Amino acid sequence: MVVPSPLSIVARSALHLRDAGPATVNELSRSLEISRTSVENAVTVLSDSALIIDAPVQSGSGAGRPARQYSFHAAAGTVVGVDIGVASVRVILADLAGRVIVQRSFPGVEAHADGAAKLSAVIDDVRQTLAGASLPSSKVRAIGVSLPGIVDDSGRVTLSVVIPEWSGIDIGSQLRQAFGCPVAVDNGVRLAAVAEHHLGVAQLVDDVIYLSVGNRIAMGLILGGRPRRGIHNAAGDIGRLAFRGLNTETGQISWRTAGTAAEVFAAARAGDSDAQDELDAFIDELAHGIATLTMTVDPAMIVIGGGLSAAHEQLLDPLRAALPRHLGLPFQVPLAEARLGAEAAAHGAVVHAFQRHAADVYGIEDMPAPPITPLPHEPASPTPEEKQ
Template sequence: MVVPSQLSIVARSALHLRDVGPATVNELSRSLEISRTSVENAVAVLSDSGLIADASVQVAAGAGRPARRYSFLADAGTVVGVDIGVASVRVVLSDLTGRVIAQQGFPGVAAQHDGASKLAAVIDDIRQTLTRASVAPSRVRAIGVSLPGLVDDAGRVVKSVVIPEWSGVDIGSQLRHAFGCPVCVDNGVRLAAVAEHHLGVAQLVDDVIYLSVGNRISMGLILGGRPRRGIHNAAGDIGRLAFRGLNTETGQISWRSAETAAEVFALARTGDATAQNELDSFIDELAHGIATLTMTVDPAMIVIGGGLSAAHEQLLTPLRSALPAHLGLPFQVPIAEARLGADAAAHGALVHAFQRNGADVYGIHDMSVPPITPLPHEHVAPADPIEEKK
């Protein structure tokens, strides 16, 4: 991690204008504690690159000529985050300050009959979102992609149980060809963990277990403030191993008292004893698996996301009660509900795009990920049920 004092003066000036707000050369010089001449040179570079422009100023009566004030051009380009699943595809667009300017949901890729058709549908979803937001494709500076499966550090899909046609396919390369910009790809649960760490419930917490509990159970790890991939990019693929009672091939959760988890939870709320007993057993097994992971990683926080997190305290309260008995330790690890819900992986893909392609996004090196600002809730369409991303 590059500390601010080691950043170039150009990057430090750009970050201040992006994250703090408009400033004059003198204000930048004082804030950054560098010479006026150095700041003037940096401002010239940023102006030539199209990242900054003169900000409007108000002149007080009787005042002399005001100093030139510079502002960061948030709309100089667009960054895209895409979350691909079999039940839904989500696309988010942000400006260069990380403010989400558009968000759109589409049907998942399950209806497409082969891998090529699935990819073509995703490309069309991105193009539709850009068109509706009046953003020309040429203004897209980077795309981040979340999808279900093991993904290597280069962005190639190693294996996907959920979208098997993409196993071994370089999805990033295909999207680069379609949009003519850098594309980075990663596992959906890992990127959901990234989003919760960057802008969700786990901000400022550097050691986090993120569990996506839905059709399957999958994990994303944040260790030392960074997502953990593992040497074989398989860190977190633990659902079928750490949690007893799941399908040993796919990690699928099966239910006996009803067809879906939502129905089991609903029956339990009505007082159905069979459903409540099944739910109690499931939560106890979930606590057992979490205890195993906790003793392995020793996290500061456990975040529960995925479809079952929509049960809220009907799941979390008994889970918090069950975990200490399995841990048998003199401390408790807080369990929190994911804040971003179904939109986590798409926003994580956005963070990933800024993180992996910062030089392409801004045209200069050493630019950190901006604080991502989601759309207000009332501007977001109701979320579809979450399918597992792993």
């Protein structure tokens, strides 16, 4: 478990106003158990940085002027999360309190001819989203980016078999030049795991295997409460190796009885025995691979995301039944459906930006990332066919 360092008084004051709501100096002093003078000094710093503003004061019944109340100025800036894929690009705008204010989807980068055109399209998607929300680029404090590939700590793509034109390209630097703010880039499945840990089904669970099962199988790891990158930033890029029968270069799933997973699932539901046999074999192999990963990492939870994760009666339920047979252990590891669905990586990108660039977002070095609040979820979860 991650043990946080003690926060400064300025950060503690800002954190209280951000997450608990408006307060007076006396209320902050009592809640934080620090002197009034220390709080006054912190409030001066936060006011000078425009991170707090005066809150409306309700008149009380007593005599005299009501105490001055402060509130966190969430609208002072914006943090952007971008999830880049060949089929879609998702852009999320959040205020400084972590509330998502805008969420948009655009066509993916696959149709664009080369790496430069793909990047230009992504930049245009972000600019369109900001313009639609009447937010100037100058208000963007940081950008988090999710993309398919191995990414180093500076934002350079070491290798991407999905967007090969970006292999060797410093995407983080390109976006920093375009928007004039810090940019944090990481692998999409890893950031989906970050999102499920920060605001999804794996909150408060510090050791998590996140497995994305869709057209491909890919993995993200949360160990000790932190995303595991590894010395070469390749930790978790194991789907193509841990699960037999996949394309060994891309992790792509091949189906024998139909062209796509959606068609195999539909045929099995319609009573096609060959399709059902193929699905049963796939689930058994999936359970075998998950068992191998489980014995390697010993997680507290396994989260299944990706396009097939909503297929309870056809995938998750039989997978839960098959996994103990492969593990052969006297305990069970919970296996849960991801909560954030296709939006996980974009939300994880927002979290990543807050975590990596707190000093730029807040002007405070030790300010923790906020609890991200997504937009209300639209009804009716899509079926596996709709997600393909």
